[in-house]
Amino acid sequence: MEFNIDDLPVLFPYPRIYPEQYAYMCDLKKTLDSGGHCVLEMPSGTGKTITLLSLIVAYQQYYPEHRKLIYCSRTMSEVEKALVELKGLMKFRAERLGREEDFRGLGLTSRKNLCLHPSVKREKSGNLVDARCRSLTAGFIRDKKEKGEDVETCIYHDNLDSLEPHNLVPNGVWSFNSLLQYGEQHKQCPYFTARRMMQFCNVIIYSYHYLLDPKIAERVSKDLSKDCIVVFDEAHNIDNVCIESLSTDITEDSLRRATRGVQNLENRINEMRDSDEQKLKDEYEKLVEGLRGADEARQEDAFMSNPVLPDDLLKEAVPGNIRRAEHFVGFLRRFIEYLKTRMKVRQVISETPESFLAHLKEYTFIEKKPLRFCAERLTSLIRTLELTNIEDQRPLQEVATFATLVATYEKGFLLILEPYESDTAEVPNPVLHFTCLDAAIAIKPVFERFSSVVITSGTISPLEMYPKMLGFTAVVQESYSMSLTRRSFLPMIITRGSDQASISTSFQVRNEPGVVRNYGNLLTEFARITPDGMVVFFPSYLYMESIISMWQGMGVLDEVWKYKLILVETPDAQETSMALQTYRTACCKGRGAVMLCVARGKVSEGIDFDHQYGRTVICIGVPFQYTESRILKARLEFLRETYRIRENDFLSFDAMRHAAQCLGRVLRGKDDYGVMVLADRRFERKRAQLPKWISQRLLDSEAGLSTDMAVGSARRFFKTIAQPFADDEGVSIWGIDQLRAHQEKMAGEQILELQAQAQQNAMAAQVAAAAHEERPDSDYEMDEEGEAEMMALGV
Amino acid sequence: MSRKAAMGGARQPVGGATTTTTTTSTISTEDMCPVCKTIRYLNKDMEFLINPECYHSMCSNCVNRLFNDGPNQCPYAGCNKTLRRKGFRSAFFGDLGVEREVDIRRRVAAVFNQGEDDFETTTDYNNYLQMVEDLTFDLVFGTDRKRQEAEATLQRWEAEHTAQIEQNRRQGREADEMARRRLRAEKDAARLRRIEAVREAEEEKRERALTREAELDSIAQAPEGQGSSRVQLKRRGLAAAAGVNSAAPVATAAATDVGKLSIRGLKEKKKAVVHEGPYDPFGGLDFTPSRYRLGPDLKHQRIEDLRATMRYNPGGFRFEDWTAQLMFEAFAGLGVFVEDEKEVGIGLEAGRVASIGAGIAAVGDRMELD
Numbered sequence A: 001m002e003f004n005i006d007d008l009p010v011l012f013p014y015p016r017i018y019p020e021q022y023a024y025m026c027d028l029k030k031t032l033d034s035g036g037h038c039v040l041e042m043p044s045g046t047g048k049t050i051t052l053l054s055l056i057v058a059y060q061q062y063y064p065e066h067r068k069l070i071y072c073s074r075t076m077s078e079v080e081k082a083l084v085e086l087k088g089l090m091k092f093r094a095e096r097l098g099r100e101e102d103f104r105g106l107g108l109t110s111r112k113n114l115c116l117h118p119s120v121k122r123e124k125s126g127n128l129v130d131a132r133c134r135s136l137t138a139g140f141i142r143d144k145k146e147k148g149e150d151v152e153t154c155i156y157h158d159n160l161d162s163l164e165p166h167n168l169v170p171n172g173v174w175s176f177n178s179l180l181q182y183g184e185q186h187k188q189c190p191y192f193t194a195r196r197m198m199q200f201c202n203v204i205i206y207s208y209h210y211l212l213d214p215k216i217a218e219r220v221s222k223d224l225s226k227d228c229i230v231v232f233d234e235a236h237n238i239d240n241v242c243i244e245s246l247s248t249d250i251t252e253d254s255l256r257r258a259t260r261g262v263q264n265l266e267n268r269i270n271e272m273r274d275s276d277e278q279k280l281k282d283e284y285e286k287l288v289e290g291l292r293g294a295d296e297a298r299q300e301d302a303f304m305s306n307p308v309l310p311d312d313l314l315k316e317a318v319p320g321n322i323r324r325a326e327h328f329v330g331f332l333r334r335f336i337e338y339l340k341t342r343m344k345v346r347q348v349i350s351e352t353p354e355s356f357l358a359h360l361k362e363y364t365f366i367e368k369k370p371l372r373f374c375a376e377r378l379t380s381l382i383r384t385l386e387l388t389n390i391e392d393q394r395p396l397q398e399v400a401t402f403a404t405l406v407a408t409y410e411k412g413f414l415l416i417l418e419p420y421e422s423d424t425a426e427v428p429n430p431v432l433h434f435t436c437l438d439a440a441i442a443i444k445p446v447f448e449r450f451s452s453v454v455i456t457s458g459t460i461s462p463l464e465m466y467p468k469m470l471g472f473t474a475v476v477q478e479s480y481s482m483s484l485t486r487r488s489f490l491p492m493i494i495t496r497g498s499d500q501a502s503i504s505t506s507f508q509v510r511n512e513p514g515v516v517r518n519y520g521n522l523l524t525e526f527a528r529i530t531p532d533g534m535v536v537f538f539p540s541y542l543y544m545e546s547i548i549s550m551w552q553g554m555g556v557l558d559e560v561w562k563y564k565l566i567l568v569e570t571p572d573a574q575e576t577s578m579a580l581q582t583y584r585t586a587c588c589k590g591r592g593a594v595m596l597c598v599a600r601g602k603v604s605e606g607i608d609f610d611h612q613y614g615r616t617v618i619c620i621g622v623p624f625q626y627t628e629s630r631i632l633k634a635r636l637e638f639l640r641e642t643y644r645i646r647e648n649d650f651l652s653f654d655a656m657r658h659a660a661q662c663l664g665r666v667l668r669g670k671d672d673y674g675v676m677v678l679a680d681r682r683f684e685r686k687r688a689q690l691p692k693w694i695s696q697r698l699l700d701s702e703a704g705l706s707t708d709m710a711v712g713s714a715r716r717f718f719k720t721i722a723q724p725f726a727d728d729e730g731v732s733i734w735g736i737d738q739l740r741a742h743q744e745k746m747a748g749e750q751i752l753e754l755q756a757q758a759q760q761n762a763m764a765a766q767v768a769a770a771a772h773e774e775r776p777d778s779d780y781e782m783d784e785e786g787e788a789e790m791m792a793l794g795v
Numbered sequence B: 001m002s003r004k005a006a007m008g009g010a011r012q013p014v015g016g017a018t019t020t021t022t023t024t025s026t027i028s029t030e031d032m033c034p035v036c037k038t039i040r041y042l043n044k045d046m047e048f049l050i051n052p053e054c055y056h057s058m059c060s061n062c063v064n065r066l067f068n069d070g071p072n073q074c075p076y077a078g079c080n081k082t083l084r085r086k087g088f089r090s091a092f093f094g095d096l097g098v099e100r101e102v103d104i105r106r107r108v109a110a111v112f113n114q115g116e117d118d119f120e121t122t123t124d125y126n127n128y129l130q131m132v133e134d135l136t137f138d139l140v141f142g143t144d145r146k147r148q149e150a151e152a153t154l155q156r157w158e159a160e161h162t163a164q165i166e167q168n169r170r171q172g173r174e175a176d177e178m179a180r181r182r183l184r185a186e187k188d189a190a191r192l193r194r195i196e197a198v199r200e201a202e203e204e205k206r207e208r209a210l211t212r213e214a215e216l217d218s219i220a221q222a223p224e225g226q227g228s229s230r231v232q233l234k235r236r237g238l239a240a241a242a243g244v245n246s247a248a249p250v251a252t253a254a255a256t257d258v259g260k261l262s263i264r265g266l267k268e269k270k271k272a273v274v275h276e277g278p279y280d281p282f283g284g285l286d287f288t289p290s291r292y293r294l295g296p297d298l299k300h301q302r303i304e305d306l307r308a309t310m311r312y313n314p315g316g317f318r319f320e321d322w323t324a325q326l327m328f329e330a331f332a333g334l335g336v337f338v339e340d341e342k343e344v345g346i347g348l349e350a351g352r353v354a355s356i357g358a359g360i361a362a363v364g365d366r367m368e369l370d
């Protein structure tokens, strides 16, 4: 379908469009035009990705700036899905326009997924693949090869050098699979192809981390220009991604291994001094010039990733006392020994980076400035020493990263030392958490660098929370409802059990037999009336375990077993995927199954239960975070002091976004249907925090039900929804004619509105002028008068 | 264990030429005293001490045993340093090599205490830093000759720059003091804010509980039939309450006041009524006299007569109650206009209570977060 939004012609690869998709496009265009950021919430299953892509591709092809699109999603499979959609879109455009556009779209993922080297790609862990690849592709290895030495390299990588650097793959959209195929055919490395082509792409699709994690972003995303359009899809958890990317944990074991790493470096330096002292001298000379000079190879083959340093720092010379390799090694050793001593303390300590630095200086004479250079200096040293067993150096890198972060950021971070794993543990197992409290720090460079950043997800309510937490201002902030011709999902809040006692998983009552029995009852009842699959979410593993064992004792599970198979999510990924497999089979065979999972687990985030795989979702209890965690407490305090977000507000927001995620699992499109049950007394008061598309459909009469009433409603719902039904065009889906009609209507309304506004303005001006003449001396009264009159006019 | 002893031996004489590439292996003195071979397992509170003369570590028992009677030779094989009891201290670092290095650094830092501002350019400053670092390395790891040279340089520098060193030292101390003070102030402020937040939260919680109780009270005390209407009012919120109040203008004032009204005060007032008995047959009617006040000793002939009569002084009764009763009877009925009473009833009182309830409910809705 083809239509215009204002002057922009949009090609949409489907014959019909949902009204909310159209609205989404309009708002998106508004954002791009104004060059600002936006937060958009659109229900899951309404084709968010294709909407985004078609508008932005249209935009970039139509306007002369040809702004590049960087589309970030969470998981590799989501990235692949987006690539496939993009491919379809481009095909459609080519058909309609009658020509292939000059267009290239690429996705990037880790080496683990893109490697072709026969032995490297078989490594189990991603880190190992990275390390082994680096040992085959590092600059000095290639130098050696050129000099005729016998070193192993990767043929896939070497072949790239014989190609034109800006034309490694032909135009078109390359999904991971097609890129792998192409790479195999032409014997070129898909990973480096994608990395190097990044600058020459119209659309880049990759995971958040390539942009948010400063350790990676610097390498992967530094060449992207300012007018890029950045999209974060499925961004409801973006604040946590930001925080994680800047936080590190240090354990006694990692320090031990870091010491070993230092020892290695030292040995290697001694070796090199005997054999090839010139290299060390060269490095030294470069470091005198400044980090940038030493690091012109902050490039793809860099050994490790470093946290971002302010640009001016990079231009600065490396502090004199860590320029020489042996000085730096001594410096590292002192720092590590200091940390070891700190770890011996047997009480919980939380301190700011500033006080940490003061103490550090007092006991080791390590100043802040060389500490800031630590990570970069280590990279340079490792490269000079031509170390290839990078995996061994990882703990040392972590310590160096920590050093740089702690010396770079004063605000928004906290060091927490926890000597024991839990309050009851006898044997100390100290962990030094260096935690980032401020999500805005990691994402700040993104907002600063790119003019348009789009944050979007199916569940991102309340919208105003995100700009607050991430520290940006949004020009457009919209939540779309789901247009439906009939009620295809039934959200309900159950506050009481069948015995009318209120149900809740709040701490005081969660283990009361009465409450547990009521929940059990709820489960049995819904298991009986739900066709096919049913998903149940619990607030935590711990609670799930305890409630399941109590149900076992009460005979609840036996009862459920009569109607459905019972499957349970565990922290083990393999087991869970087995369970899911069985669940799917049971749903398809008609036996039906119940999946018991955790609201913050893997299932709640990434697994879809569309159609028969999920007809009912029950959220047992409000999925609050574990508030006793010191890190969470620190973050709450930070949010309260810095952003004026009250602790309860944040916890409740966080719980509700997870609840909404859980609910959204069963509804993956407009032809899908399902029942959504929120089972906790406390949900009643949190209704407003649900995404608009859910809360809008939640009738007053269906909030605060007892189990029996809810079961009644659900039964009625399943009966009606099972009736044959022709989706009548016009309400929940538009053909081109309806879209045109809508556009005309909107245009008409807009004109009227503008006219009315103009008129009103004129009148107000008149009134004000008149009032002004009457009472030239008294401002205050004039205002009141004027207002009153205006109000009168308005009526 | 013999390994450790040997290690110690190998590092002899520590003060002298030492190649400290093996520092890492000396860490593990943690669990056994190399002198008396006591292991930590037997003595949990075992403490290790070192003497900066030679950095040989031993347990505090050994130190007491060997050095309490005056200076003695270090018990480590091959170490010929003479140690004194008061030189012993516990080490900050597990790695004694680092411990020693830091001690030396402390000395160096006290002399080479120039800051970046003391130099023309950053390059100069960096060169200076490197020079200091080289010197420190010589002091720590250098050969005998290097060490002596470095020592000499250090002393020369100190002699040449006495004034400036002193000045920098003072400035450094001041800056440190300032920083420390600032940190402390910040910490205090943060603590105060935290306490404030906790207090706020608690206040909120308490108010919520109070409100709920007050609601329940008002329902419990309501005469038959009125309780339910109150509940309804409460649900409908303030707006509805205002509507009811228009019938009783006096009550409106009370309702608008509710925002400021201390809820605790409200509750006490009710208690005053409840206090006299579990059941109040007058439905909360106020008996406090409004037209007169009861003084402590009322003088009247008749009262004096009564006081003298045995009949009016039985055990367990207060004579004042009689006088109160008399006064009440004397004024009873004054100011009552039967016609008015018929119109309004005691509704004024009831309306007022209801509207207060509504006010509380409105406040309560907002506060009941969880």
Ligand code: SF4
Pocket: A111, A114, A115, A116, A117, A120, A121, A132, A133, A134, A136, A137, A154, A155, A156, A157, A189, A190, A191, A192
């Ligand atoms: S260059 Fe490519 S193919 Fe070769 S090892 Fe690295 S990732 Fe694998």
Ligand SMILES: [Zn+2]
Pocket: B033, B034, B035, B036, B037, B038, B058, B059, B060, B061, B062
């Ligand atoms: Zn001993």
Ligand SMILES: [Zn+2]
Pocket: B054, B055, B056, B074, B075, B076, B079, B080, B081
């Ligand atoms: Zn000794």
